[in-house]
Amino acid sequence: CVNCIALMIDAIAKRASCRAYKPDPVSEEAVTELVHAALCAPSASNVRPYHVIVVRDAEKRAAFSKVHQWSGFCSQSPVVLVICGDAEKASHWWIEDCCAAIENVLIQATAMGLGTCWIGIRGNPEWGPEHDREGTVRKICGIPESIRVEGLIAVGYPATDLRTKGPAPLENVHTETW
DSSP states (O other), X not given: OHHHHHHHHHHXXXXXXXXXXXXXXXXXXXXXHHHHXXXXXXXXXXXXXXXXXXXXXXXXXXXXXXXXXXXXXXXXXXXXXXXXXXXXXXXXXXXXXXXXXXXXHHHHHHHTTOEEEEEEOOOOGGGOGGGOHXXXXXXXXXXXXTEEEXXXXXXXXXXXXXXXXXXXXGGGOOSSXX
């Protein structure tokens, strides 16, 4: 339906990172919709390696707030979604599949009036053990070693008005060649 497409485009255009949340709880129904959106993401060869962990526990959210220099607001968002991928099931494409799941959640949340922020967690062995964000999240949630952690999504009702940054400049678009 034309109206549905307009609503989707509106949610895409309005999506913005939220870093301050009201203490209002997010309903189980709303969380279920967000998880459903994640699980509807496209997947290479339809492998669907993504997993979602719904975290409401205040102690775990407080622990997430210390995982990354930009994750402090996880302690105040009433829900954090942990997006993981089974790298054994999809050794090469799990990252892209998980990122598609994350984007689906961000857009769905915006359409529902919720604020979100994506915090990248996936590590790089070259960064050294002091930057093992994946390992820290793995311990907090009891995630098996074979499962990779792509990111966290803080979810809640925005405490402030969100400002979108607008689309990238048209200079970033090329036709046929660079």
